[in-house]
Amino acid sequence: MFRTAFFAVALLLAGSAQASPVTRRAPAPDSGASAARSHVARSPTSASRASRKNPPVELFQVNLHESMQIRLRDANGRPVRGQQRHFDRFLRCHYTNVVHPMNPRLLSLIYRTGRHWPGRRVEVVSGYRHPKYAKNPRSPHMKGLACDFRVVGVPNTELRDYLRRTFDKVGVGYYPNSSFVHLDVRKDHSAFWIDYSGPGERAMYSSNPSDDLKSGRAEHFRPSKIDESWLDASPAQAQQQVPSEAPPVESPVGAVAPDPAAAGPAEQPSATP
Numbered sequence: 001m002f003r004t005a006f007f008a009v010a011l012l013l014a015g016s017a018q019a020s021p022v023t024r025r026a027p028a029p030d031s032g033a034s035a036a037r038s039h040v041a042r043s044p045t046s047a048s049r050a051s052r053k054n055p056p057v058e059l060f061q062v063n064l065h066e067s068m069q070i071r072l073r074d075a076n077g078r079p080v081r082g083q084q085r086h087f088d089r090f091l092r093c094h095y096t097n098v099v100h101p102m103n104p105r106l107l108s109l110i111y112r113t114g115r116h117w118p119g120r121r122v123e124v125v126s127g128y129r130h131p132k133y134a135k136n137p138r139s140p141h142m143k144g145l146a147c148d149f150r151v152v153g154v155p156n157t158e159l160r161d162y163l164r165r166t167f168d169k170v171g172v173g174y175y176p177n178s179s180f181v182h183l184d185v186r187k188d189h190s191a192f193w194i195d196y197s198g199p200g201e202r203a204m205y206s207s208n209p210s211d212d213l214k215s216g217r218a219e220h221f222r223p224s225k226i227d228e229s230w231l232d233a234s235p236a237q238a239q240q241q242v243p244s245e246a247p248p249v250e251s252p253v254g255a256v257a258p259d260p261a262a263a264g265p266a267e268q269p270s271a272t273p
Helices: 002-019 031-042 046-053 083-090 104-116 156-166 209-215 228-232 235-241
Strands: 057-061 066-070 122-126 146-151 170-174 181-185 191-194
Touching: 057 104, 066 083, 066 104, 083 104, 104 122, 104 146, 104 156, 104 181, 146 156, 156 170, 156 181, 191 209
Parallel strands: 057 122, 170 191
Antiparallel strands: 057 066, 122 146, 146 181, 170 181
16 A cells, blocks of 8 residues: 555656646856857948948049049959959040050059049049050050049149159159149159140150259249241241340250150140040
8 A cells, every 4th residue: 555655646746747847047148259249240341441441533534524433452352353444445545536455553553643632533634545646656655554644633743743752663744834744654763754845735845854843943934935837937027027126035945855755745625536
């Protein structure tokens, strides 16, 4: 009887255990993982950081009235695919629409220049120039190595000095009577020149550009204008055309033969021929 009672009690206890639900405590949250997830949610993504580090620079082609944005890296920090091809077309000859491969380093230098003045638009006057329209037979424009441009709101004197100070193995041409600065890429040493000609005029290079900068002549010299009809007139006719009290004509001091590596023609009208 005692044994029977013992088995009865055991059966009752076993039934009670099966009927009662088992309550399990949820594991305590991992504070370290939670903090990490919270940190990831609050911190900017790597793409946005890369975007801030590689913002685009806006270009505007004044003769073709076209715009383009350039950047060295995309939002993921990778080289921008197809950009060089678009850049080549953007800097095509505005006389003929002929596209020529542009030097990739030129793209990089123009981008770095635009980044130096954030938010300022870079206005391109001339990129590739077809040999038919290049006045200088050795112009780097014909080889896709050069660009004439300006930066909106930045004096060309400041742009000139930045290019000379910042980049190696480049050619910098200053045109005080035009509205752009010339930049080309080279394989060896850098070069600098001053051309006093105005838009559409023949080149008039300084014989000593460094001295012209120091003396201030680069900013103040303006070549005298001579009536080109005198070239076709006879000596007697030319003498008759000279006013009795004509002011003396200043000879352009320092006018020399063009630098073989210098830029070609000055800025052309905004309308495409």
